[in-house]
Amino acid sequence: MIWPSTIHHVALSVTDRDRSADWYRQVLGFEELFREESEERRACVMRFADGHYSVGLVEHSGQRDDFDARRTGLDHLAFTVETRTDLDRWALRLDRQGVEHSGVLEIPVGAILNLRDPDGIALALFWDDPDRERHRGPETPSGHSAASSDAP
Structure with missing residues (x-):
């Protein structure tokens, strides 16, 4: 099996490609790889400054629905940080930039900080604690769904 x-x-579908690209650059430190346009859509592909992983921001013609984590599709998008201290640093950075967030929340397998982009898309910064048990079941919820849909 492969x-x-x-x-x-x-x-991610966004309502304004340029506004979203600016936000992801300024708030999360992404760098732009390229942009493309057609009659149906305007897109921008971005990545982490270290060149790892990419996120596309796509503005579709005629699109105007707001993000809703309860609608079938994306609930949230989480990015990994290396240390628990990094989450505290992110909270301070977001505060300085005036970006509303949940603060750092301890969960059974680590810690998470929830925020939303300009279109209300739920994002998270996640630290996976290597010393915590990896079990996730009904008695130890991950915190993701409740935290992301109720987060700022």
Whole structure:
């Protein structure tokens, strides 16, 4: 059996490509790879400054629905940080930039900080604690769904 090895990229539908690209650059430190336009859509592909992973921001013609984590599709998108201290640093960075967020929340397998992009898309910064048990079941919820849909 063959299996996918990793996620290559994620593309998010946004209402304003340029506004979203600016936000992802300024708030999360992404860098732009390229832009493309057609009659149906305007897109911008961005990645982390270290060149790892990419996120596409796609503005579709005539699109105007707001993001809703309860609608079938994307609930949230989480990015990994290396240390628990990094989450505290992110909270301070977001505060300085005036970006509303949940603060750092401890969950059974680590810690998470929830925020939303300009279109209300739920994002998270996640630290996976290597010393915590990896079990996730009904008695130890991950915190993701409740935290992301109720987050700022």
